[in-house]
Amino acid sequence: MSSKLNPSTHHREFSGLPGAIGITIGLPVLITFFALVTNESYSLQGINLDFNAIIKQIPKNQQEWISLVFDKTCWAAYLTWFFVLVLLDFVLPGVHMKGVKLRDNTQLDYKINGLAMSGCLIALLIARVYQSSDYFLPELQFIYDNQLKLTLVTTVFSFALAVFVYVLSFVPLVKPNGLGTRERILSVNGNTGNPIYDWFIGRELNPRIGSWDIKLFCELRPGLLLWFLINLSCVHNQYHKFGKVTDSLILINLLQAFYVFDGVLNEEGLLTMIDITTDGFGFMLSFGDLAWLPWSYSLQARYLSLPENSITLGRAYVAFIVAVMVIGYYIFHSSNKQKSDFRQGKLDHLNLASIKTKTGSRLLCDGWWGASQHINYLGDWLIGWAWCLPTGFQTPLTYFYVIYFGTLLIHRQTRDEAKCRAKYGKQWEEYEAKVPYKIIPYVY
Numbered sequence: 034m035s036s037k038l039n040p041s042t043h044h045r046e047f048s049g050l051p052g053a054i055g056i057t058i059g060l061p062v063l064i065t066f067f068a069l070v071t072n073e074s075y076s077l078q079g080i081n082l083d084f085n086a087i088i089k090q091i092p093k094n095q096q097e098w099i100s101l102v103f104d105k106t107c108w109a110a111y112l113t114w115f116f117v118l119v120l121l122d123f124v125l126p127g128v129h130m131k132g133v134k135l136r137d138n139t140q141l142d143y144k145i146n147g148l149a150m151s152g153c154l155i156a157l158l159i160a161r162v163y164q165s166s167d168y169f170l171p172e173l174q175f176i177y178d179n180q181l182k183l184t185l186v187t188t189v190f191s192f193a194l195a196v197f198v199y200v201l202s203f204v205p206l207v208k209p210n211g212l213g214t215r216e217r218i219l220s221v222n223g224n225t226g227n228p229i230y231d232w233f234i235g236r237e238l239n240p241r242i243g244s245w246d247i248k249l250f251c252e253l254r255p256g257l258l259l260w261f262l263i264n265l266s267c268v269h270n271q272y273h274k275f276g277k278v279t280d281s282l283i284l285i286n287l288l289q290a291f292y293v294f295d296g297v298l299n300e301e302g303l304l305t306m307i308d309i310t311t312d313g314f315g316f317m318l319s320f321g322d323l324a325w326l327p328w329s330y331s332l333q334a335r336y337l338s339l340p341e342n343s344i345t346l347g348r349a350y351v352a353f354i355v356a357v358m359v360i361g362y363y364i365f366h367s368s369n370k371q372k373s374d375f376r377q378g379k380l381d382h383l384n385l386a387s388i389k390t391k392t393g394s395r396l397l398c399d400g401w402w403g404a405s406q407h408i409n410y411l412g413d414w415l416i417g418w419a420w421c422l423p424t425g426f427q428t429p430l431t432y433f434y435v436i437y438f439g440t441l442l443i444h445r446q447t448r449d450e451a452k453c454r455a456k457y458g459k460q461w462e463e464y465e466a467k468v469p470y471k472i473i474p475y476v477y
């Protein structure tokens with residue numbers, strides 16, 4: 034379906050349909066694998082898999098599969114979690130901000146209430162700790178004890194949500210005055226006409242129910258905050274089962290909690306990111322936000338929580354890892370802020386070198402943005418190293434994150450380069466000549 038507002042998509046990402054199907058099957062299998070090799074009955078050591086230990090955990094018949102994937106308590110717990118967060122998103126106070134200008138020249142209104150949401154969650158946790166006897170929180174233990182089932186619940190839920198938003202993308206929008214309909218804005222990447230590919234990549238740009246934005250909510254709430262709770266559940270389990278918590282597990286919890294709340298508290302930053310401005314909301318983001326993020330990013334904490342992987346780092350190594358995190362965060366935060374401030378005209382007095390483009394915007398080629406085209410990605414990647422280093426060097430599994438994230442950032446950089454080349458033409462080439470390195474200065 035092609036229109037002036039929503040032209041057909043002719044290019045394909047992820048190698049088109051085969052890639053989309055491969056990712057749809059492969060990534061859920063991978064997070065299920067993580068749960069099977071990082072649990073109390075079996076933890077991967079080195080690189081040699083104990084297939085017997087894995088097979089023992091896999092259901093033998095249809096009935097066992099159904100009770101694993103559709104465990105009533107896990108579904109009830111997850112649906113409560115998801116919809117209570119939805120309710121809080123509606124009722125908690127926040128500031129209203131406009132998103133970027135869309136193709137029909139409108140701007141969506143977003144409610145930014147990350148501060149209230151974080152405050153609410155932390156207050157609830159503190160209240161539960163006060164109420165508890167011996168700091169035992171059944172909710173956290175429930176998460177720890179049901180990692181495999183909850184991994185499958187979030188996967189199936191994200192699959193269903195992607196179906197829902199795909200179907201929703203065909204429902205005409207009713208104009209506020211009740212007359213006629215308004216065309217939905219589709220993603221420039223998700224209007225191929227192939228249902229599986231469009232479902233995967235995301236057909237509609239900003240699926241909403243009324244003023245509630247499904248994409249922004251999923252990006253920063255149910256998955257990101259669940260990641261924080263999974264990590265906490267690892268500390269909780271170690272403390273209650275073994276009477277102590279290792280410094281490596283505390284460190285990973287602190288480093289990742291900082292990242293989670295930095296994201297939630299600065300959620301307005303997301304409004305100008307590719308995920309919100311360009312990508313449609315389909316299985317890729319739904320699964321990525323709700324299942325992939327909490328279950329793959331928590332891998333290090335889950336690994337460290339097991340008695341055979343209990344690692345004590347000592348002060349010097351902790352200090353080294355904190356230094357890697359601080360340097361990474363500094364590059365990540367200050368470069369993103371510099372670009373954002375520059376684009377808003379807040380740095381005009383500094384006369385930073387830049388290239389004026391045919392669209393009127395300017396490409397900064399000074400400061401952080403003179404060092405490489407995506408210096409912010411380097412900072413983010415260093416943060417990832419700080420999350421993997423606390424796990425020691427017993428198995429490459431716990432370094433999965435830096436390998437995956439490095440690949441994701443290179444893929445993201447190539448996508449962004451293609452977008453900018455098409456958008457800015459000659460001026461992008463001029464920019465590339467001035468800033469030749471893509472992510473790591475003098476390396477790549």
Ligand code: NDP
Pocket residue numbers: 305306307308365369372394395396397398402406407409410413445449452453456
């Ligand atoms: P960028 O913040 O690098 O933004 C790219 C866009 O900025 C371009 O499309 C272009 O948009 C504009 N731009 C590019 N170069 C310049 C320049 N020199 N001067 C001014 N504007 C420029 O990319 P992302 O949105 O991908 O990433 C944002 C942050 O999110 C990064 O720090 C990244 O590491 C992080 N991230 C984290 C993920 C995670 O899972 N933890 C996943 C993905 C990203 P325009 O069309 O406006 O010119």
